[in-house]
Amino acid sequence: MKKPLQDFPPAPSSSFFARRALIAALAASPVLPSFAQFRVEVSGVGVTQLPIALAPFKGEDGSPQKISAIVQADLERSGQFRGVDASGQSLDETSRPDLSLWRQRTADSLVVGSVNRLADGRFDVRFRLWDVVRGQDLGGQSYTVPQADLRLAAHRIADYVYEKLTGEKGIFSTRIAYVTKGGTRFSLWVADADGENAQAALASPEPIISPRWSPTGTQLAYVSFESRKPVVYVHNVASGQRRLVANFKGNNSAPAWAPDGGTLAVTLSRDGGSQLFTIPSTGGEPRRLTQSASIDTEPTYSADGSSIYFVSDRGGAPQIYKMGANGGNPTRVTFSGTYNISPAISGDGRWLAYISRVGGGFKLHVMELATGNVQAITDTTADERPSFAPNSKLIVYATRLQGREALMTTTLDGKIKARLAGQAGDIREPDWGPFQKQ
Structure with a gap:
């Protein structure tokens, strides 16, 4: 050259x-292929990290993107959060979770939701955020997106959670x-x-x-x-x-x-x-x-x-x-x-x-x-x-x-x-x- x-x-x-x-x-x-997928590896421990549980979203096993995992990776990468084990739970945005269980798991907050494929091929993504310590419903949102925008929907969920819990605007989208x-x-x-x-x-x-x-x-x-x-x-x-x-x-x-x-x-x-x-x-x-x-x-x-x-x-x-x-x-x-x-x-x-x-x-x-x-x-x-x-x-x-x-x-x-x-x-x-x- x-x-x-x-x-x-x-x-x-x-x-x-x-x-x-x-x-x-x-x-x-x-030279390596420049189109390959990335993976996120988070390392280090912050002074104050908020413990948060991301329950597997109902229906995400049939989704091309695992929404809960993307949201959790976003939040952990910010340095403000650490993930709490959420295995063994089946919840969605309509559930009334047993918050005492999540307190036992040391979670301060909990995100639940669902992913459903619609007849026209788009996906309906819904979520809700809970303050486990105060027992409060902190709201949620829903997105109807094409398959190509599933990751964007996950990033927007992470933005919502980040802003609600830190008071700062999220940057994941x-x-x-x-x-x-x-x-x-x-x-x-x-x-x-x-x-x-x-x-x-x-x-x-x-x-x-x-x-x-x-x-x-x-x-x-x-x-x-x-x-x-x-x-x-x-x-x-x-x-x-x-x-x-x-x-x-x-x-x-x-x-x-x-x-x-x-x-x-x-x-x-x-x-x-x-x-x-x-x-x-x-x-x-x-x-x-x-x-x-x-x-x-x-x-x-x-x-x-x-x-x-x-x-x-x-x-x-x-x-x-x-x-x-x-x-x-x-x-x-x-x-x-x-x-x-x-x-x-x-x-x-x-x-x-x-x-x-x-x-x-x-x-x-x-x-x-x-x-x-x-x-x-x-x-x-x-x-x-x-x-x-x-x-x-x-x-x-x-x-x-x-x-x-x-x-x-x-x-x-x-x-x-x-x-x-x-x-x-x-x-x-x-x-x-x-x-x-x-």
Whole structure:
């Protein structure tokens, strides 16, 4: 494969930022089918996890999807819940459960429900949530869905339960985007938040990098090398149509959406070195934000759109900086470590996630912006590209585990991790999409 052009030179002992490492890893790694199903493996113990029982849904043995198992996996992956044995019980949403039995099993809450196939081939999915401790019916919902949407129905049940019991909005019916390489082809995938139900949005013989969801969750910006140079596109996920946004002289890379969806921050080398610009998300003439002799790249907007965080080597090595959304004098944000890249800002504006080089490896770190306190939250050494869940409670990132590429989610304290693993080949560049409209 022809070596893609880059918008940054190599660092002294390794690639500069994650992009060159991404392409090198994709090119060199073993090829496995990229369409295989994922499985969720949850590890770790949180400080306070709510014990919840998910009784097998009545009729789900005849369903293509085991709804109760999907809901339980969602809730456990959040780090807020631990499952309680619910075997040997036959209940549905109309049942009045013996709550004393569930208290004996140490459950604080109970989910029951049913799945029925209708005459037209659709499925009727119903559930009810019980507060075992207080003996209260916390309500329920029903969904009539085609077979293809059974997993979505399960994720929405998990969202309901999560919000009722934690007061925070659930993220299980959201989507993630990521990139794989299979054979000589690169693919951009859109999948459920648990990695399942992946649909190919784009396939190319040349690398695809930096997918980023629009604020509405209807579009993806990404960088494609199909023109043998990095070019920025915006892709409509539903229709598959796309438009060219940035194809200027030199490299066009690292798109980031402004919260209003009308603007992208990008890295362009049209004037020589790699600098930050903004450009309308429909395309047009870019406006330069930075004026430096250094490499400025990997922009990301603050949650309120007032600031842009980015990576620059203006101090001699890559560090994360912050400036106003319209440019201005940047201030340095990261001081711990000598090589910090790939900033991501939580939706609540409280947290910065990034990758720091530690002893030759690359590890995910989280900074509390108000205090500047930093914590390394992984034991792995090949972490890449963190992205926050829209409720700011989880982070998805790519890494290497036991010699294989994998997507992981982690709580912000690193105590609960879930591996979205399967025979999907090289998995890179994850980005977590926004909340979906119901």
